[in-house]
Ligand SMILES: NC(=O)c1ccc[n+]([C@@H]2O[C@H](COP(=O)([O-])OP(=O)(O)OC[C@H]3O[C@@H](n4cnc5c(N)ncnc54)[C@H](O)[C@@H]3O)[C@@H](O)[C@H]2O)c1
């Protein structure tokens with residue numbers, strides 16, 4: 001049981017963390033901090049937080065856990081503001097979608113107290129944002145990746161892991177570099193592509209006609225282009241090198257597919273499509289198995 005949790009950013013991710021901890025009875029008192037007074041007011045009205053944070057010494061006093069759930073470019077600024085008031089028993093973590101930049105920001109801002117910061121990332125989300133979007137089962141059966149720093153004491157890592165487990169998440173551990181390469185390929189690139197496609201269609205002179213007939217295929221492919229532009233700007237820039245690597249590989253694949261299409265090479269197109277269909281089926285089956293509670297889990 002955590003006595004006091006402070007959440008910076010009471011939107012989808014921070015708000016869902018608060019809701020899940022409360023549902024599990026794992027946090028006694030949750031304080032919200034946000035640059036938006038509207039978000040704080042709504043989070044309080046919705047019962048996501050117990051208190052809107054005021055002056056920092058009081059907010060941080062007695063806090064067991066602080067979660068940063070703001071866009072990743074805010075990390076250094078928020079941690080620098082926390083540092084003068086950070087007691088020795090408080091552990092800080094984050095939910096940012098990139099980890100090398102966050103680890104670097106933490107080192108810069110927290111200097112000799114960096115051991116109290118355990119970087120993390122819940123692998124769950126939606127395209128909606130703000131406190132209204134927060135739900136208590138967002139993390140149920142989903143992964144939470146921790147990328148601990150060499151300085152982190154085991155007890156600090158365990159406090160963060162236990163909080164995510166209380167939210168229903170399954171803990172995985174990666175290095176920040178491994179994390180950023182993986183998510184460049186399977187999260188950051190897909191978002192870039194979805195934004196690019198919708199922007200491309202929207203700029204065409206006959207966009208209205210196109211959108212009139214766009215149906216479920218377009219909707220599924222572009223759902224994530226409904227996500228926060230600020231958040232995805234920050235993620236793209238924070239993971240620039242790995243994202244460029246994945247984008248270049250994808251451009252090469254598109255060039256290959258373009259050549260097959262231009263040559264009328266149906267066999268080559270079908271081979272690519274069939275390989276993708278097979279890989280996607282296997283992936284969906286594996287995910288569904290991993291996320292479906294097994295009888296022994298339900299008995300616990
Ligand atoms: N949306 C997703 O699917 C998803 C999934 C996993 C991780 N994340 C990460 O979680 C973080 C939050 O994303 P979200 O989807 O909850 O966004 P969100 O827009 O719903 O919430 C972010 C909140 O942070 C606040 N904020 C911004 N700057 C701040 C600052 N300096 N101090 C305090 N509050 C500040 C905003 O006002 C907003 O209320 C991001 O770092 C994102 O990369 C998002």
Ligand SMILES: O=C(O)C(=O)C[C@]1(C(=O)O)C=C[C@@H](O)C=C1
Nearest residue numbers: 097122123124125126127187224
């Ligand atoms: O489902 C969505 O809308 C998401 O974008 C979630 C998603 C992703 O799968 O790419 C987005 C960002 C994260 O950091 C983790 C999860």
